Amino acid sequence: MPELSQNDLRLLSILSNLTYCNPFEPERIEFERAALREKFVPEDEIAWSRTTQWLEADRPNVVSLTEAANQLVDRIRAALLDGHELNDETARHYEDAVTYVLYYRYFASLVGSQESVSSRQVKKNWNSFRTDFDYYLELPGRPGLHSQSPGHMFACLDQVRRAFRHIFHFILGESQPAAQLRAEVWQSIFTHNMRRYRRTLFAKMSDVATLITGPSGTGKELVARAIGLSQYVAFDTDRETFAGKVDDSFIALNLSALSPTLIESELFGHRKGAFTGAISDRAGWLEKCPPWGAVFLDEIGELDLAIQVKLLRVVQSRAYTRLGETEERPFLGKLITATNRDLGEEMEAGQFRRDLYYRLCADHIQTPSLHEQLTDRPQALSGLIQLLAQRIAGEEADSIAEEAEQWINNSMPTNYTWPGNIRELEQCVRNLMIRNCYQPYQTSKKEESTPVHLAWLKAAEKRQWTAEELVSKYVTWVYAAEGTYEGTANLVGLDRRTVKSKIDEELLKAIEAGN
Numbered sequence: 439m440p441e442l443s444q445n446d447l448r449l450l451s452i453l454s455n456l457t458y459c460n461p462f463e464p465e466r467i468e469f470e471r472a473a474l475r476e477k478f479v480p481e482d483e484i485a486w487s488r489t490t491q492w493l494e495a496d497r498p499n500v501v502s503l504t505e506a507a508n509q510l511v512d513r514i515r516a517a518l519l520d521g522h523e524l525n526d527e528t529a530r531h532y533e534d535a536v537t538y539v540l541y542y543r544y545f546a547s548l549v550g551s552q553e554s555v556s557s558r559q560v561k562k563n564w565n566s567f568r569t570d571f572d573y574y575l576e577l578p579g580r581p582g583l584h585s586q587s588p589g590h591m592f593a594c595l596d597q598v599r600r601a602f603r604h605i606f607h608f609i610l611g612e613s614q615p616a617a618q619l620r621a622e623v624w625q626s627i628f629t630h631n632m633r634r635y636r637r638t639l640f641a642k643m644s645d646v647a648t649l650i651t652g653p654s655g656t657g658k659e660l661v662a663r664a665i666g667l668s669q670y671v672a673f674d675t676d677r678e679t680f681a682g683k684v685d686d687s688f689i690a691l692n693l694s695a696l697s698p699t700l701i702e703s704e705l706f707g708h709r710k711g712a713f714t715g716a717i718s719d720r721a722g723w724l725e726k727c728p729p730w731g732a733v734f735l736d737e738i739g740e741l742d743l744a745i746q747v748k749l750l751r752v753v754q755s756r757a758y759t760r761l762g763e764t765e766e767r768p769f770l771g772k773l774i775t776a777t778n779r780d781l782g783e784e785m786e787a788g789q790f791r792r793d794l795y796y797r798l799c800a801d802h803i804q805t806p807s808l809h810e811q812l813t814d815r816p817q818a819l820s821g822l823i824q825l826l827a828q829r830i831a832g833e834e835a836d837s838i839a840e841e842a843e844q845w846i847n848n849s850m851p852t853n854y855t856w857p858g859n860i861r862e863l864e865q866c867v868r869n870l871m872i873r874n875c876y877q878p879y880q881t882s883k884k885e886e887s888t889p890v891h892l893a894w895l896k897a898a899e900k901r902q903w904t905a906e907e908l909v910s911k912y913v914t915w916v917y918a919a920e921g922t923y924e925g926t927a928n929l930v931g932l933d934r935r936t937v938k939s940k941i942d943e944e945l946l947k948a949i950e951a952g953n
């Protein structure tokens with residue numbers, strides 16, 4: 439058996455990095471390029487976005503790399519059996535490369551934590567996985583080839599597969615802001631250091647609350663769902679089963695749709711007689727949520743101040759009591775909250791507790807507006823239309839997408855900002871499929887051309903403004919329609935503070951008065 443070549447060691451080290459990198463960061467493409475050299479097939483300019491061309495495991499670079507990785511780990515295994523010594527670093531890289539190989543080998547069957555996979559199938563997959571694990575990492579007279587137990591590796595790969603699937607399939611867009619969003623969602627699940635996550639943090643992440651902010655229709659619920667359904671589920675090797683199924687473990691509550699009493703009772707549960715209508719004891723969602731699950735509170739900015747205090751306790755000490763009881767109960771899952779309101783403004787107005795905000799924002803994700811995505815990459819519109827058409831119309835997607843794209847290009851104003859974001863684009867494609875026409879929503883009084891708008895537009899036409907004045911008036915105009923600093927900042931591409939400093943109060947009053 440020949441010694442490992444420099445090339446083998448190089449590939450091994452890259453595979454180790456690939457196994458633990460964030461697949462939605464550009465570095466993933468760079469690792470693939472470095473590993474494959476002249477065999478690398480240029481695909482996305484932006485790190486790993488979903489397109490209609492390839493899914494995941496059938497990408498040419500993944501296919502070539504998996505083949506090379508399989509050959510390499512087989513050769514190293516043979517060398518080890520031959521008495522070849524590996525230094526500590528190479529042994530660690532070997533374990534990582536085996537992890538990479540096993541991930542793609544079990545790619546199609548790795549979601550045993552989902553209801554759709556029967557317990558018989560889970561056992562079968564596990565036994566086959568276990569055999570492969572032992573084949574590579576439990577060699578006679580070769581202790582210490584793996585740093586993690588096979589059950590933990592199986593659980594981690596199941597989690598990675600779920601997370602990848604939710605992020606890659608559902609959070610769409612080929613622009614840089616969309617790619618960054620996917621990368622941030624991955625980080626929210628695994629942190630920026632996946633080795634550390636695998637070692638210890640996997641058991642800690644449900645303690646960290648996640649806050650998602652961004653304009654309406656930008657996928658905050660999608661993001662919450664991806665995070666909530668991608669938590670770690672332990673695998674019990676004695677019983678050959680996962681600790682539970684993830685399917686019902688994401689519990690979403692839209693706070694704006696419920697009265698304060700109902701929110702409390704839904705969230706914390708109640709004792710019989712705690713209030714009129716409480717005819718029996720009832721467990722709330724915090725109680726029903728399993729340790730690998732998540733409770734998602736949408737529109738958190740609208741939460742009543744009295745309930746904010748109770749929620750603070752949940753985040754702080756992971757404890758709550760049912761309405762009408764004194765017994766403390768633990769909350770074991772993860773809390774995810776979202777809002778399209780500007781929580782900064784809400785805090786200033788005394789509507790949102792600062793202590794709660796600082797508890798919720800340990801992990802903060804901002805979803806980009808569609809306008810921001812298209813400003814970064816106008817061509818991204820076409821890919822989005824394709825994928826949305828696929829979602830809406832299945833087999834007819836190609837022709838519907840082509841017609842929709844043509845219609846949008848010919849009939850929508852070139853500077854249209856899609857104020858309803860991807861939700862609006864989705865509805866636009868539906869409208870076009872049904873009526874071959876789309877009328878953007880235009881009833882907001884603030885958005886119509888009031889005399890004050892016309893006056894300043896005329897002044898701009900006559901070049902009366904300095905650039906500073908023009909920006910200030912434009913920002914004020916957008917703010918008057920948008921209603922939040924954050925939403926305005928997203929639309930005009932400035933940060934929130936700058937937006938705030940640019941507001942022309944007099945103009946704002948005039949617009950709001952509608953004259």
Ligand SMILES: Nc1ncnc2c1ncn2[C@@H]1O[C@H](COP(=O)(O)OP(=O)(O)OP(=O)(O)O)[C@@H](O)[C@H]1O
Nearest residue numbers: 608609610653654655656657658659660778860861
């Ligand atoms: N990045 C995205 N990729 C794919 N679909 C998206 C994306 N963003 C939004 N959508 C689609 O737009 C619709 C609205 O998404 P979602 O409910 O997650 O938005 P939201 O930000 O939570 O909105 P709101 O603030 O109004 O509750 C859904 O149909 C969703 O699938």
